[in-house]
Amino acid sequence: MDYKFKQIEEKWSKAWSDTEIYKVGEDPNKKKFYVLDMFPYPSGAGLHVGHPLGYIASDIIARYKRLNGYNVLHPMGYDSFGLPAEQYAIESGQHPAITTKKNISKYRKQLDKIGFCFDWSREIQTSSPNYYLWTQWIFKQLFESYYCNIENKALPITQLIEKFKSDGNKFINSPCDKNTPNFCSKDWNLWSEEKQQKILLKYRLAYISETVVNWCEDLGTVLANDEVKDGFSERGSYPVTQKKMKQWSLRITAYSERLLNDLESLDWSESIKEMQKNWIGKSEGLKLSFEIYGFKNQKIEVFTTRPDTIFGVSFIVIAPESKYTEIVTTTKQKNKIQKYCASSSKKSEKDRQTNNKKYTGIFSGSYAIHPITKKKLPIWISDYVLGSYGTGAIMAVPCGDQRDWEFAKKFKLKIPNVFSNVDTNEKAYTEKSATITDSDFLNNLDVPSAIKKAISYLNNKGLGTVQTNYRLRDAVFSRQRFWGEPFPVYYKNNIPYMVEDKKCVKLPKIDKYLPTKDGEPPLARANKSDWNIFKGDRMEYNTMPGWAGSSWYFLRFMDPLNKSSFVDIKKSDYWNQVDLYVGGAEHAVGHLLYSRFWTKFLNDRGFINFNEPFKKLLNQGMILGRSNFVYRKKGTNTFITYEKISKFNVSKVHVDIELVKNDILDLNKFKNWRSEYRNSKFLLNENGKYRCGFEIEKMSKSKYNTQNPDSLIEKYGADTLRMYEMFLGPIEQFKPWNTNGINGVHNFLKKFWKLLHHDHKFSVNREKLTTEEEIIINDCIKNVTKDIDKLMFNTCVSHLMTALNNLIKLKCNKYKVVKDFTRLLFPFAPFISSEVWEMLGEKELINDSGWPKYKMNLGELRPINLPISFNGKYRYNIDIDQSLSIEKIKEIVSSNPKTIHYLGSKKIKKIIIVPKKIVNIVF
């Protein structure tokens, strides 16, 4: 009988769904285990082969833990708000909800085929009002909270109001907007409701601030960084500028220190923790004030971590967008400066930091005064300084900072050297091991002592204050889009208020999914009657960002149908933290940091009883795809073939790999792909073809390089796909997709099936095991168990293969062996294992049949093979008894004729024996 995977897989899929075998509930008698995948965004392209990689890994763990007696929560859902659906809606006019629904059902079908043990009764969709009602609710809690630095937690805003009433804000130690005034209780109590609200907004964890966005005038909309290529929009190639806009922000910076410290308690890879640490970017330093020459009361504040180099300052640089720019601009320089600021507003932050070989800048016309030497320092404006970090101004120390050095060289500014015995003529000295010189009271000190001394000196003189700075910025929480969570917010006299009670503000109907003519977000198109809730003068037009729904979904899975609360605290107490969270390393910072922030916040306010969401993290490496590119001549609709791009100024645009064969573009398909390409022109190569460029990069719908698993399942079955994806390599490693080896895994399953069949009938042998057979299965149990615990799924598959090969050699189909082997195989290939289990005649479900146990010492007394090396080079090996003493081994080895041969005329200096490992003869 052949291995008919299709029949088997259909049979068990049906059985599992009919019996709801994966449905779980709280069970106080069992240990719980919560294993979660990062839920997918349901794109139109469907599931690609990269998605299941993580899902298969988590599925193996879920099944393994259940076999070990745990009550396992393993849910799945969809992160279903997002740009692609909206983009499709703009093009087709179809409501994103319809597209999303279609895509989800496609995903579901694909997921079901792979045989995952998800509890689908817990499915959630972030775009469903039943879900985003609670996303809105959490936002409201953030709005209704402030952060107290004394209690070091978020508290209800009502407590702050009480304090304002009695003492004003004199004793308040809370993060707030920079422009918050000082006031007393009298002020507060006299203020109008409006004025009070304005002040409160400066303290709330959700507040309104002015931030910079990518503005595309021609499209009349804000673009994601992803949609901007070299200063032009990816769609249509229109110019993009930076524009300030009022937006909701979340005060994540209040949590900087806790987000940093609590990393220690997490079982995450050091590299991910390192990335988060660097993202938070804590630095301790000094805030210094520089007076502006000729202005009595105007000062420029800078932040520096190197006050030891204070005597090396030769100029000041401010960011073009900084608040100082206006002050220091002199009439003479005004025109030039405005031009410069306009040109740098076209650059993205990344460009400003990347193109640092081409420093640009302009002299402001003003000077600052050195706080100690009282020397005049020219003030320059340059976009290598960012307005968003620190104070938006720096003291430039060209001898100690490479960027300042490059800038000084380019604009012929002085480079005073404050380091002894170091040459700073060729480059800056950025290490910290020199001695300070030419620096008055800091002379002859090493860097750390000089830093200390400089701090205390400047602090005592009132010239600077010690400050801890974080690179982390507050999170912008508004998007000028349609397909996202609407805010539960309305405006009265331009002051935002929350919609009360637990009602959901639903997305209103609108005629088009585009911004309005005045550049307002799409929701501004809705009439009053289009909103299910309308209050005040108008509703909020922005929607929430993609990460809103994903920042708390792991909590909703615990209690997905709850109508009175986002999650019942008894349930969140039971399921608690996610024990294992599996997902792509590309989320290393964004999603994981935001989730940690929301968890801490909800914990502060007493809604849950833990303050970190994910105990252990497994970052699966991405499956990489091969992307194709076309090259558009900048600002035109002409595409240049790959061979000729060096002659033009082009921007690189992803093209769907479906439209390309062997890197040659199908021009007709391309023209029909998107409306904007309909009238494209092409510059072809000598053969009259358009050749695309290619790159290996992450597999993603936005890169149009996805490959889907359906045809593989059709051809080989889900068990094979599951095992193959695991067999590809270590789960954390990045790997390009290719299907070359898949029949090896398929063969393995066929061989297993064949071993259990004789003359087309299932048969197993009931005899007792020989020692050899016992060792084979024992080793297999031992190796698979160890590696599954280490999440090394690829070697698990190898161990199963090795064991099977050995069993086939012995023609061993004995019941005891088959029973254990089947259970070992089950997490990896659940379909075939369930079928074999049934054929073995077992009564209980394989899912709960327990995990086989291995014997520790079996085979320990076998003779072992000991390699003998000479000066570290392996030459030959001997079989010896494991119980032999070191002395005895020495004797055997030195008298071996091969040893004498390899030594020749030389004498042994030393023999190193590592028991059970190696012998090294040094001569």
Place this chain on the structure above:
RNA sequence: GCCCAGAUGGCGGAACUGGUAGACGCGCUGGAUUCAAAAUCCAGUUCUGGCAACAGAGUGUGGGUUCGAUUCCCACUCUGGGUACCA
């Protein structure tokens, strides 16, 4: 630019805490079976030289530590991810 990874045969990868580099699988070569093919089975397969025994080289590059380095240290190269509005 900055932060984080990775690099081992023709290919995917293995090698526990520094101890026989190449497990397992693909591919390839030869053979068995077959009218033939598919499927299956057996043997071989890092490279160079050699009929072979064997010898030499070899884990991105260049150095270092060590009796011994894919593994530890230093300096580079290339590839990938993130870089705050893709998710």
